Amino acid sequence: MRLLHTSDWHLGRSFHGVGMLDAQRGFVDQLVARVEELSVDIVLIAGDVYDRALPGVDVVGLLDDALVRLTGAGARVVLTSGNHDSAIRLGFASRLMERGGVHLRTRLAELDTPLMIPLGDQPEDDRSPALAIYGIPWLEPRLVADHFGVETASHFEVTRAATDRIRADLASRSTSRNVHSVVLAHTFASGGISSDSERDLSIGGVGAVPLDLFAGFSYTALGHLHGRQALSPEVRYSGSPLAYSFSEAQHQKGGWLIDVDESGVTSVEPVHWEAPRKLAVLRGTITELLESDHHAWAEDAYCQVTLTDAQRPAQAMERLRARFPDTLVLGFDPEGAPPSAKVSYSSRLAEAEDDLSVCCGFLEHVRGREPDDAERSVLAEALETVRLQGVSL
Structure with missing residues (x-):
């Protein structure tokens, strides 16, 4: 079984005012080509599929095209919602889409309902080895604390409650068979290196969650941080497929290719995406x-x-x-x-000898350069015109 870990597509995002939809189409082209070339069975998308809760029509069309092409290439897709997504909108028609090989995990009630996939050559039954893929949607502590019955609305508490539910389900399935597990989660895990393009998750509680919350899972596919990184052999961020800030200028964008068999995860290798610019x-x-x-x-x-x-x-x-x-x-x-460049404007104003000095000082303050002779002449002429018209300064 071969899985490809991706996240943070942020479809519809712009880069300092430059639209990126064409670049994102190029990423989808690369992704589909790699799925075909590497014989990927399952594509994982760990949240922030869209850049905003209400994506544009062309953006929704791009995701639709991507899912059709990925499933047409023979891969199933497991997708969770991130803090940029609207979980309700993203999860629309999830039961219908599952029939076509797209498995959405955007509801709290479904986070401990895995996609079960048989492993090995044995006939599928309740005793054959299997892979269980779980998806934890983005957990806003203030909104989900009551659902989990936790007293403190923090990222740590709600994530611990979510992973505890997954462990309980996994334990019930492992009593009579060998079950390996992959968990998708969109969160800020301790030890991760952030970029300028990520939204701060600390509002509503402490932002980072400890890695030991994911202990015992065969592989944890994280989303949120935009740099590809391994926090441990079993816990990794794929990063965003494109750079969304200049702080990512040195990133090598890509994902992780995970091979799983009856014995568990056998290899995790990087996959690279070519940057359009x-x-x-x-x-x-x-x-x-x-x-x-x-x-x-x-x-x-x-x-x-x-x-x-x-x-x-x-x-x-x-x-x-x-x-x-x-x-x-x-x-x-x-x-x-010069030292004058570090003088505050209020101090400069207090030391001004006349109206012309006030105007010249303001110009220097806002643009970091003294007015030249021509500019001083224009300012002096304007002040004289105002004076002759009898306007008090």
Whole structure:
């Protein structure tokens, strides 16, 4: 039995204002190709299928297309809801979809109802080896604490209650047969490395849950963190298939390929997704960035640029985009800036000698660069026009 662990598709998300639906279609193409190439039996999607609770029509259409193509390639799909999804909407028609090989686990009542799959060549019966796949939907502590009967609405307590229910069901199925287990969960587990593109889960309780809550399961397929990582041999994040923040510029996107037989999990290997565009995080003076051959590789990348000029260059974004057309984020961190650049605006205002100094000081404060002679002249002319019209400043 071969499984492919994915999560955090975030269909419909944009990247600093750039739509990503075409890039997400490209990921689906890669996913279907790998399913066929590697003879994957089951695709796991551990939450955050959509980026928002009310996805657009074209976004829903992309998920529909993905599920049709994956099942058409011979794989079943097990899908849980994440904190970005609407569990009710995502779980619509789940019983009907199960007939087509798509198994949705978005309801609390179904988290301890596994998909049972026979293992080995023996005839299927109640004594043959099997794999049980459980899906824990996203658990918002404040909303589910009463359902689980826990006194404290925390991520730890509700996740412990959920995994306890799964263990109880697993124990009942293991009395007469050898049953291995895979659990999908969308949560922040202790030891995970986060990125800038993930939504904080700490509202409503302590965010991280300890790894020992997943002890005893053959494999735990986690979602939420966008970097692929192994917290232990049995507990892993697949990460998002695409980069959704510049903090992920160094990520190698992919998933995990898991092989299971009668003895349990026999191997876990990484699977890679090709990125549609490179990400570049650039830092330096505007002259160095525009002239150095060292940055030629970033000319066709999405760029985040931090300028270190002592004074903010004029028309910085326009000049940068002449070389790096897809500069999406521009920041300033002046090195060697004059002491005046660190003076608060209120202090600058208190020290102003006249109206022109107030205007020039404001301009310098908001853009990080002193006005030049031409700009000072324009400001002086405007102030004189106001004075002659008898307007009190």
